[in-house]
Amino acid sequence: MTTPLLSVNQLSKTFQRRGQSVAAVDRVSFTLNAGETWALVGESGSGKSTTGRLVLGLTPASGGDIQFEGRSLADLNSSGWKRVRRDMQMIFQDPLSSLDPKRTVGYSLEEPLIIHGIGKRKTQVAGMLEQVGLRPQDAARYPHEFSGGQRQRIGIARALILKPKLIICDEPVSALDVSIQSQILNLLMGLQREYGLAYLFISHDLNVVRHIADRVGVMHRGRIVEQGETQRIFTHPQQEYTRYLLNAILPAHPVAAGAGQVVVNG
Template structure:
C-alpha cells in the first residue's frame, strides 16, 4: 500500500481563554495523497484554519500526530521544520499577511530561496511570476501596487517557488470578487496538474469545493463529522450537519460554473 503524503492522527488543539480550556481541534484524523486535493469544509469557527496551521507547525499541537511522507513531525526543532517547509507551503486568505509591504515582490519571492540556499534566484522569480500570469518586471513593484487578485497570484507564486509537494490553501479565494475567484481557482487547478501538487483546501464554499476536491472532510465544532469522496458527500451525505451545509448553498454559483467549464475544456 502506498504511504500517504500526509497523515493526520487524532490531532488536537486546546486554547486557554479566561482560565478555561477551549478545544479548537478535537481528535481530527485524515490522510492526503500525492497529487490529490483534500478539502476541509465547515462554518467559521469550526477549526478548519487552525487545523491547517497545526499541519504546517505554525501553531503547536496539543496532542496527536502528523506524519509527512511517513515521517512524524512531532518534536521537530527549527532546523527540522525548515527542512519540512521546503515541501509544505501555505496560501493565505489575505495575501498581504504573507507579503512585506516595505519589500518588493521580487524580494518576497526570493526570500524562501535565500533561506534554503537556492541559487539562480532572479531567474526563478521571473519564471514563477510568469507561471501565475504576471510579468517578470513586476518583481520591482510593491504589494500595494497590485489588485487583490494579483496579490493572490503573488502569494501563490511565493508558495510555489520552492517546488513543494503540498500546499495548504486557507480560504484562498474567499476575499476576492466572484469573477476573480474563478480565475484563481483555474490557476490552482492548472498548477496542480503541471507540478503534481497536493492541496489541503480549506473553504466554507461547498460549490467551489465540489469542483476542485477529490475528497472532502466536513468539520463541525473541532471534529470531522464526515469524510469521503466528493461525489458521495454531495450526492448521499450521511451526517445531519453535512446535509445542513448542502441545503444552505445556492443552486447556481457563477464561480463553480466557471471552474467546471474550465475543467472540462482544459
C-alpha cells in the same frame, strides 16, 4: 500499500479562554495523497484554519501526531522544520498578511530561496511570475500596487517557488470577486497538474470545494463529522450537519436550484 503524503492522527488543540479549556481541534484524523486535493469544510470557527496551522507547525498541537511522507513531525527541531517546509507551504486568505508591504514583490519571492540557499534567484522569480500570469517586470513593484486577484497570484507564486509537494490553501479565494475566484481556481488546478501538487484546501464555500476537491472532510465544532469522496458527500451525505451545509448553498445559477430554465422578469 502506498504511504500517504500526509497522515493526521487524533490531532488536537486546546486553548485557554477565561480560565476554561476550549477544544478548537478535537481528535481530527485524515490522510492526503500525493497529487490530491483534500478539502476541509465547515462554518467559521469550526477549527479548519487552526488545523491547517497545526499541520504546518505554525501552531503547536496539544495532542495527536502528524506524519509527512511517513515521518512524524512531532519532535522536529528548527533545522528539521526548515527541511520539511521546503515541501510544505501555505497560501493565505489575505496575501498581504504574507507579503512585506515595504519590500518589492521580487524580494518577497526571493526570500524563501535565500533562506534555503537556492541560487539563480532572479531567473526563478521571473519564471514564477510568468507561471502565475504576471510579468517578470512586476518583481520591481510593491504589493499595494496590485489588485486583490493579482496579489493572490503573488501569494501562490511565493508558495510554489520552493517546488513543494503540499500546499495548504487557507480560504484562498474567499476574499475575491466571483469572476476572479474562477481564474484563481483554474490557476491552482493547472499548477497542480503540472507540478503534481497536493492541496489541503480549507474553505467554507461548498460550491468552490465541489469544483476543486477529490475528497472532503466536514468539520463541526473542532471535529470531522464526515469525510469521503466529493461526489458521495454532495449526493449522499450521511450526517445531519453535512446536509445542513449543503442545504445552505446558494446556487450559482437558477438551474442549479432545479428551476429547469432561467426566467428573466421585465
